[in-house]
Amino acid sequence: MNKHIILLPGDGIGREIVESAVQVLKAVAGEFGHTFTMEEHAIGGDAVDKFGTPLPDTTVKACRNADAILLGAVGGPKWDGVPADRRPEKGLLGIRKALGLFANLRPVKGFPSLLHASPLKESVIEGSDILIIRELTGGLYFGTPSERRDNGNAVVDTLAYQREEMERIIDKAFQSARLRRRHLTSVDKANVLESSRLWREIVEEKKQDYPDVAVEHLLVDAAAMKLITNPNQFDVMVTENMFGDILSDEASVLTGSLGMLPSASIRSDGTGLYEPVHGSAPDIAGQGMANPLGTILSAALMLRHSFGMETEAAAIERAVRECLDQGYRTADLDTQGGQVTGTQQVTDAVVENLTVKSVSDSICGMFV
Numbered sequence: 001m002n003k004h005i006i007l008l009p010g011d012g013i014g015r016e017i018v019e020s021a022v023q024v025l026k027a028v029a030g031e032f033g034h035t036f037t038m039e040e041h042a043i044g045g046d047a048v049d050k051f052g053t054p055l056p057d058t059t060v061k062a063c064r065n066a067d068a069i070l071l072g073a074v075g076g077p078k079w080d081g082v083p084a085d086r087r088p089e090k091g092l093l094g095i096r097k098a099l100g101l102f103a104n105l106r107p108v109k110g111f112p113s114l115l116h117a118s119p120l121k122e123s124v125i126e127g128s129d130i131l132i133i134r135e136l137t138g139g140l141y142f143g144t145p146s147e148r149r150d151n152g153n154a155v156v157d158t159l160a161y162q163r164e165e166m167e168r169i170i171d172k173a174f175q176s177a178r179l180r181r182r183h184l185t186s187v188d189k190a191n192v193l194e195s196s197r198l199w200r201e202i203v204e205e206k207k208q209d210y211p212d213v214a215v216e217h218l219l220v221d222a223a224a225m226k227l228i229t230n231p232n233q234f235d236v237m238v239t240e241n242m243f244g245d246i247l248s249d250e251a252s253v254l255t256g257s258l259g260m261l262p263s264a265s266i267r268s269d270g271t272g273l274y275e276p277v278h279g280s281a282p283d284i285a286g287q288g289m290a291n292p293l294g295t296i297l298s299a300a301l302m303l304r305h306s307f308g309m310e311t312e313a314a315a316i317e318r319a320v321r322e323c324l325d326q327g328y329r330t331a332d333l334d335t336q337g338g339q340v341t342g343t344q345q346v347t348d349a350v351v352e353n354l355t356v357k358s359v360s361d362s363i364c365g366m367f368v
């Protein structure tokens with residue numbers, strides 16, 4: 001197959017980890033006889049520096065014409081002082097909105113050889129396999145422009161949702177639960193927020209259409225606690241934009257590192273932007289020590305969701321598992337006294353495992 005992929009490296013470690021994923025995608029193309037053309041565009045602080053805006057029109061246009069998009073990360077202290085409309089993060093929010101990518105799938109599944117890498121007890125995290133589905137284009141992030149009033153002494157952020165925006169993400173969550181263990185946890189703050197009360201009503205309405213899926217409601221504060229104390233109770237979790245942002249970083253602890261988590265930001269027709277859950281990690285940028293696996297696993301999600309390449313996606317996931325089994329670890333992972341390996345060595349190990357092993361023993365559908 002021929003596919004055209006837009007690369008948006010962005011800022012901080014973004015370029016390093018996207019480069020790793022590109023090496024893996026090239027290896028997949030070679031191994032399976034595909035042609036992936038890749039074209040880089042600017043976003044975030046990188047775009048502010050080059051074009052004076054975090055989301056140039058040329059980037060949006062290229063993304064609209066792409067088969068899929070792979071993003072690194074945006075932001076960093078360099079742009080702390082820029083006006084609100086030039087914040088690097090606006091570029092990321094802007095491209096998600098421009099492409100209508102309302103569903104953010106954040107699978108949280110630990111690799112066997114990393115069980116010990118979590119600060120949580122192995123008995124707690126063993127077998128945890130959660131899909132967090134985060135609404136991505138509404139809520140507090142996109143309310144009528146935030147503003148300062150009273151000489152800067154009062155602030156307004158607006159949490160707004162339309163019924164349809166809630167319905168489509170809740171439908172997506174029920175459908176995903178059907179493909180997994182048929183258990184859906186809806187997370188809200190219905191004891192306080194009117195938006196959460198509408199959300200809960202819609203979940204109750206929708207569950208009539210999915211009688212085979214067990215549904216529970218949890219308030220977000222309790223959900224945050226249970227995610228750490230009893231993660232195995234969860235299958236699919238669905239929640240609004242900001243709750244999903246926070247809960248997914250928290251859930252990454254189950255896997256050993258925030259650097260491990262991939263994500264798919266998609267809409268109903270298969271269009272997708274694939275991005276690790278973490279940010280630009282300015283504290284380690286440029287040092288060759290970033291964990292590339294969240295981005296490499298995001299590339300696997302791209303192959304599965306946007307290109308329908310299940311075998312190829314599973315081959316990447318298997319290669320990552322083997323790389324970890326062989327003991328390769330970036331510094332964010334507990335090395336158990338072993339050697340710390342850099343971004344490039346980890347990437348090389350994944351590529352090596354992809355190319356030397358037969359694909360017949362692939363673990364299909366490891367993530368979503």
Ligand SMILES: NC(=O)c1ccc[n+]([C@@H]2O[C@H](COP(=O)([O-])OP(=O)(O)OC[C@H]3O[C@@H](n4cnc5c(N)ncnc54)[C@H](O)[C@@H]3O)[C@@H](O)[C@H]2O)c1
Binds near residue numbers: 074277284292
């Ligand atoms: N999707 C995105 O582009 C995205 C996501 C989150 C944060 N950000 C932005 O990133 C900047 C930094 O934010 P932050 O420090 O709060 O969050 P962060 O996710 O960048 O980093 C949090 C911690 O995790 C570590 N970390 C993250 N990814 C890692 C990886 N792949 N390998 C090893 N360690 C990793 C970092 O070193 C840091 O200690 C901010 O400007 C923020 O807005 C962007």
Ligand SMILES: CC(C)[C@H](C(=O)O)[C@@H](O)C(=O)O
Binds near residue numbers: 075089092277
């Ligand atoms: C950088 C920021 C706008 C972004 C978000 O909150 O969506 C990030 O934290 C993420 O999780 O992708």
Ligand SMILES: [Mg+2]
Binds near residue numbers: 245246249277
């Ligand atoms: Mg986040």
